[in-house]
Amino acid sequence: MLMLIDYANVQAIQETLTYLPVDGVTTNPTILYREGKEPLELLHQIQEVLPEGAQLHVQLVSERAAGMVEEAKALRSEIPGNLFVKLPVTREGFAAIPRIVAEGIQVTATGIHSSMQGFMAAKAGARYVAPYVNRMDNFGIDGVRVATEIHRTLKSYGMETDVLAASFKNSEQVLELVRQGVGAITAAPEVLAALIKNPATDAAIAEQNRHFEILVGERRTWKDIIETR
Numbered sequence: 001m002l003m004l005i006d007y008a009n010v011q012a013i014q015e016t017l018t019y020l021p022v023d024g025v026t027t028n029p030t031i032l033y034r035e036g037k038e039p040l041e042l043l044h045q046i047q048e049v050l051p052e053g054a055q056l057h058v059q060l061v062s063e064r065a066a067g068m069v070e071e072a073k074a075l076r077s078e079i080p081g082n083l084f085v086k087l088p089v090t091r092e093g094f095a096a097i098p099r100i101v102a103e104g105i106q107v108t109a110t111g112i113h114s115s116m117q118g119f120m121a122a123k124a125g126a127r128y129v130a131p132y133v134n135r136m137d138n139f140g141i142d143g144v145r146v147a148t149e150i151h152r153t154l155k156s157y158g159m160e161t162d163v164l165a166a167s168f169k170n171s172e173q174v175l176e177l178v179r180q181g182v183g184a185i186t187a188a189p190e191v192l193a194a195l196i197k198n199p200a201t202d203a204a205i206a207e208q209n210r211h212f213e214i215l216v217g218e219r220r221t222w223k224d225i226i227e228t229r
């Protein structure tokens with residue numbers, strides 16, 4: 001299971017990398033727009049802080065298949081490393097997927113709002129298919145159920161394509177897809193942070209440490225005890 005950061009703020013990415021086992025970054029035009037920076041320069045800055053081999057997903061904006069192919073090739077020549085170009089599951093996007101894959105460029109099919117779109121994008125050759133979980137929920141469609149169904153369908157055919165579930169507003173949506181065994185999820189830093197946060201953990205550890213302080217003195221650690229023995 002891969003976990004990716006769906007965000008383009010370099011500082012937030014760096015901070016997340018210091019404590020969470022994440023495998024890369026996904027972006028889209030809105031995520032880049034929010035940073036208000038020249039987008040190519042920003043992609044390079046993101047790549048600089050990512051560990052070697054980490055994935056970087058960048059969404060194409062051409063509307064016609066031919067333009068998407070050219071745009072993908074341009075990105076490939078500019079961005080070294082583990083690049084995935086994200087293609088929308090429009091009719092033109094579907095036409096472009098096999099052509100871009102034939103160029104040796106990895107594809108993530110994005111904007112998926114149904115099981116049918118997910119399965120067809122996998123069949124077209126996408127390495128990842130990205131169902132928009134929370135956006136489906138907002139349309140009254142059970143996004144977790146759709147993402148799970150795509151995952152099960154792909155695996156029942158033994159396809160190499162994985163679900164890269166996206167568009168999360170809370171960590172329970174993420175956790176449910178982890179339980180279902182999807183290949184990858186991408187979420188904003190605060191949603192990823194919530195996966196490990198539990199006030200009961202903080203309270204339990206604080207109480208234990210208070211007891212140790214009473215025993216050995218304020219802020220003294222095992223290291224202090226050993227060195228002053």
Ligand code: G3P
Pocket residue numbers: 006026027028132134135166167168186
């Ligand atoms: O990157 C695509 C997806 O994560 C969109 O998320 O939060 O705009 O619904 P959101």
